[in-house]
Amino acid sequence: MNNSERISSGIEGLDVLLQGGMIKNSINSIVGSSGTGKTTFALAYVYQGLLEGDHILYLSFEEPPSKLMLEAESLGIKIKEIAKNHDDLIHLVESEKIVEFMTNILPALAQKLKHKNLKHTRIILDPLTPILWEFPSEKDQRKVLTKIYHHLSSLGTVLQTVEEPNAFGQTDIGSIETRVPIYLSDSVVHIQNLGLGGKYNRTCKIVKSRRTAHHEGIYPLSFSYGPGIVIDTSTIKDNIKNLPSQDFRYIELMQKVKAMSKDKDPKKRIIAQIANNLLGDRQKNETKDNLELVNALTDPQILQEVRK
Ligand SMILES: Nc1ncnc2c1ncn2[C@@H]1O[C@H](COP(=O)(O)OP(=O)(O)O)[C@@H](O)[C@H]1O
């Protein structure tokens, strides 16, 4: 097999960002705080797999299959319509069985299936977080996950979701709850609900993707009936020549953000932190995507929010 063969993620915009999709037999993480859309990503990934005739092994560590099917339906992801037997798609692993499941059952199952020479399988671990809680030390997490990934990636392409334990609008992707899975993943997509309102209320960014010259920007994300999630990559096609460091609005905005980060009002400091997360080192890393972000952050609606 060509070791850079890609599969579609099921989200058009994400495929654009990832140069066509995920690399076959790789480990991919969707990281975000609660309600950002991780499970919706996973459901779109399943739907795409069904369209392509892949096997699906969806391991849910939280929600029962019936609930996940209802969520898919509410967003127009038609898994039920095309799956021959949708009862077999999603398996709930209860918390008291997680350790036994991860350390023994799953590697044995993967080993067995591997020799059956099945077609490509899409494996979903949603969310990985309860497994991490069972192995509090990073050393143990690394040991267990490395073993699991070794077996699962020989079967197919893994998509795992990871809870980012932060308050609304804040972010710390390097937290203890996310560090090991991010470190071991081939690709990491960070989704956020920034609470800024407008186009950049929810965003998506590729943190890493091995063997991929991926796009570096922060892109608007929204929920939509049909695909489930839409990532707006329209700025990529634009040929904007102005670079942010030459753009007076960018310079002005960053001065404002800097002043605000020292404000007595904690609310202003939080907004400054969000703005800085979005734009902070963009100046060094000049891309055409930045101008779109500057436009978004100088949007009157957002500025009004900042002034509050
Ligand atoms: N039918 C819908 N229309 C619009 N937004 C929806 C719909 N269903 C879910 N959402 C949004 O998706 C969020 C939950 O997405 P989910 O994928 O379960 O997040 P996560 O797995 O990250 O916790 C909800 O909080 C809501 O904002």
Ligand SMILES: [Mg+2]
């Ligand atoms: Mg979820």
